[in-house]
Amino acid sequence: xxxxxxxxxxxxxxxxxxxxxxxxxxxxxxxxxxxxxxxxxxxxxxxxxxxxxxxxxxxxxxxxxxxxxxxxxxxxxxxxxxxxxxxxxxxxxxxxxxxxxxxxxxxxxxxxxxxxxxxxxxxxxxxxxxxxxxxxxxxxxxxxxxxxxxxxxxxxxxxxxxxxxxxxxxxxxxxxxxxxxxxxxxxxxxxxxxxxxxxxxxxxxxxxxxxxxxxxxxxxxxxxxxxxxxxxxxxxxxxxxxxxxxxxxxxxxxxxxxxxxxxxxxxxxxxxxxxxxxxxxxxxxxxxxxxxxxxxxxxxxxxxxxxxxxxxxxxxxxxxxxxxxxxxxxxxxxxxxxxxxxxxxxxxxxxxxxxxxxxxxxxxxxxxxxxxxxxxxxxxxxxxxxxxxxxxxxxxxxxxxxxxxxxxxxxxxxxxxxxxxxxxxxxxxxxx
Numbered sequence: 549x550x551x552x553x554x555x556x557x558x559x560x561x562x563x564x565x566x567x568x569x570x571x572x573x574x575x576x577x578x579x580x581x582x583x584x585x586x587x588x589x590x591x592x593x594x595x596x597x598x599x600x601x602x603x604x605x606x607x608x609x610x611x612x613x614x615x616x617x618x619x620x621x622x623x624x625x626x627x628x629x630x631x632x633x634x635x636x637x638x639x640x641x642x643x644x645x646x647x648x649x650x651x652x653x654x655x656x657x658x659x660x661x662x663x664x665x666x667x668x669x670x671x672x673x674x675x676x677x678x679x680x681x682x683x684x685x686x687x688x689x690x691x692x693x694x695x696x697x698x699x700x701x702x703x704x705x706x707x708x709x710x711x712x713x714x715x716x717x718x719x720x721x722x723x724x725x726x727x728x729x730x731x732x733x734x735x736x737x738x739x740x741x742x743x744x745x746x747x748x749x750x751x752x753x754x755x756x757x758x759x760x761x762x763x764x765x766x767x768x769x770x771x772x773x774x775x776x777x778x779x780x781x782x783x784x785x786x787x788x789x790x791x792x793x794x795x796x797x798x799x800x801x802x803x804x805x806x807x808x809x810x811x812x813x814x815x816x817x818x819x820x821x822x823x824x825x826x827x828x829x830x831x832x833x834x835x836x837x838x839x840x841x842x843x844x845x846x847x848x849x850x851x852x853x854x855x856x857x858x859x860x861x862x863x864x865x866x867x868x869x870x871x872x873x874x875x876x877x878x879x880x881x882x883x884x885x886x887x888x889x890x891x892x893x894x895x896x897x898x899x900x901x902x903x904x905x906x907x908x909x910x911x912x913x914x915x916x917x918x919x920x921x922x923x924x925x926x927x928x929x930x931x932x933x934x935x936x937x938x939x940x941x942x943x944x945x946x947x948x949x950x951x952x953x954x955x956x957x958x959x960x961x962x963x964x965x966x967x968x969x970x971x972x973x974x975x976x977x978x979x980x
Contacts, residue, residue, distance in 0.1 A: 550862055551586035553611040553642075555633055556623035557596060560647060560674075561588070563847035564621065564854050565599055571855075578859050580868040583619075587611060612636035619669075619861050621854060622646040631655055638662045638670070643865055645857040647674035647850055650739075653748035653764045656755060669864040671857030676749045677702055677826045679849035680842045684856065685830070686756050693832045695757045697797035699975075702749045704824030704844045705733045705740035706772050706792035710809075711822045713780045714789055720775060732824050732845075742771035743792065746807035750794030754805045758798060759882040763805045768889035770808035774970055779899060782941040783811050786925050788897075789819045793975070802887040810975040811897045811943070818975075890950040895924065895974035898944065898956070901937040903964040909940065912965075915958045916944070919951040937966055943974060 554561055565585060568575065576582070585599050589608035598604050605611075611620055612633055620637045622630050622644065630651050634644050635658075644663070646652070652659070652675055663670040673683045677700070686695070701707050705727055712723035724741070727733035739745045751764040772792050783790050788811040797804045812818050817839065821827045826844025831837045843849035863869040902908045913923065925943040944952070956969045 550581050550583040550618045550865060551616050552583055552858070553587040553589070553614065553617040553620045554585060554623065555589045555608040555611055555620060555630075556625070557588050557590035557598075558623065559847040560850045560854070561590075561623045562596070563851035564623070567848070567851045567855055569599070575855065575859065579862040580866045581862055583862055587614060587617060608633055609636070612640055612642065615640075617642060618865060619643045619645065619858070621858070622648060623854075624648075625650075627651050627654055634659060635662060638666050638668050641666055641668060643669040643671075643861045645669075645671040645674075645854055645861055647672070647854060649675040649745070649748040649752060653751045653762055656752065657761050669861045671861055672752075673857050674850045674853035676752055677828060677840075678842070678844040678846060679852045680826055680828065680840045680844060681853070681856065682753065682828050682830075682840055683756065685838075685840065686753065690830065690832065690835070693834055695798075695830060695832050697795070697831045698750075698753055698757060698828060699793055699795050699797075699818075700750075700753075700826065700828030701791055701818060701821050702794045702826055702828065702844060703740055703743075703746040703792055704826060705737060706743075706746070706809075707821065707826070708732050708824045709741070710772060710775070710780070710790055710792065713775070713777060714784070715822070717777065719777055720773070741773050743769040743807045744771075746792060746794045750796055750805060750807050753794070754796040754803060757796060758803055758884055760803065760884050763803065763886045766805065766886040768806040768808060770972070772809050775809060775972075778939060779897075779941075779970070782899070782927055782939070783897065784814075785927050786811075786941070786943060787814055788812060788974070789814055790972075791818055791821070793818070798884075799887065802885045804887045804892055806889065806892075809972045811972065812975045816975065890953070891948055893946050893948045894976055895946050896944045896949075896952050896971050897974055898942050898952070899970040900940040900942075900959060900965060901967045902940060902962075903966065904936075904938050905964045908938075908962070908964045911962055912940070912959055915955050915962075919947070919955045921945065921947050921951060921955055946976070 587603045589605050620642050624630050630648050708727050709723040712718045747767050747769045751762050755762050791812050792809045794807045827841040829839050922945045923942050927941050
């Protein structure tokens with residue numbers, strides 16, 4: 549009888565227990581040993597209901613030290629305490645399952661190595677894209693393939709906000725408030741809207757796909773907080789929608805790793821991914837392109853991913869299936885550089901506010917020409933009144949970000965250009 553310990557009994561923890569109880573017979577048919585939830589650490593013990601015959605403690609650090617526990621499921625969130633729980637548990641030969649993307653992005657290299665040294669199972673399917681089995685797909689189904697790129701909508705909060713701004717003509721603030729009211733955004737949504745959540749996820753996927761150390765510190769990150777209703781409207785007029793994506797791609801001998809908003813052509817399948825849904829497109833040199841779509845967050849979706857790891861952990865612990873050990877064995881085995889974001893080329897969307905003065909557009913195009921930037925499309929609306937600024941929006945040809953930065957700096961110094969120039973990438977058609 550294997551004994552399970554759960555650290556954290558919030559939305560995901562309670563959904564996990566409900567899943568185990570509701571589908572107990574089905575789960576047991578897929579494992580090689582009987583098991584029970586023996587202990588739960590819940591720092592906010594109140595009127596919650598806990599499984600029968602389960603020991604409940606307020607201190608999560610009780611579980612790594614409990615010699616009776618075989619498998620620990622960490623669902624606390626944060627970094628410092630989970631790091632201590634997981635590393636101590638692994639040293640005590642306990643198998644680990646976590647949904648903690650930030651922890652893996654920050655300390656995954658060390659944890660993988662520690663798991664390898666102690667021959668324990670380390671599962672983290674729930675850390676990226678909820679119920680979408682992207683990690684299992686990469687590590688098992690596509691383990692023998694050469695993956696060229698991975699592009700995905702991997703933050704449901706950003707996707708919901710941008711979707712509401714486009715479909716309901718909401719402002720950013722109103723869409724964010726709606727996301728909070730519906731439980732799609734945390735009380736403090738900073739990590740979602742500033743792109744960090746997606747950066748954690750694409751860093752994890754990059755390290756798995758290309759067998760490199762976590763690229764998080766070299767990942768380019770841009771959020772959606774500066775996107776306006778005007779950007780949404782103008783993008784639509786030009787045939788695009790705006791989405792926040794994570795991109796990991798091998799080009800020559802380096803890796804591009806980014807998490808940022810992009811303009812996507814309306815014909816691109818990603819444009820139809822609405823609400824809080826997630827979608828990932830994986831491109832391989834043999835199998836072509838595969839897309840995974842589904843719920844990227846929520847208690848039930850995350851718990852479902854944890855259960856898949858639990859089955860693997862039980863079978864690993866009993867020696868029936870130890871195939872997952874290759875994840876730890878192969879982690880960070882390649883030394884491939886992360887490409888500098890300044891050197892990555894693509895078309896760009898630029899939004900410029902200027903005074904309604906003759907010759908401003910000519911000055912802007914002259915600056916762009918000096919950086920070898922041509923304009924592929926442009927739209928400009930009349931000012932609301934004679935004192936209003938003119939919004940100028942354009943799509944450039946494919947150029948490096950360094951060229952765009954250099955031109956923006958010069959454009960912002962023009963006498964009749966006001967406010968900061970805003971730019972984001974355009975996802976090229978061959979990247980879908």
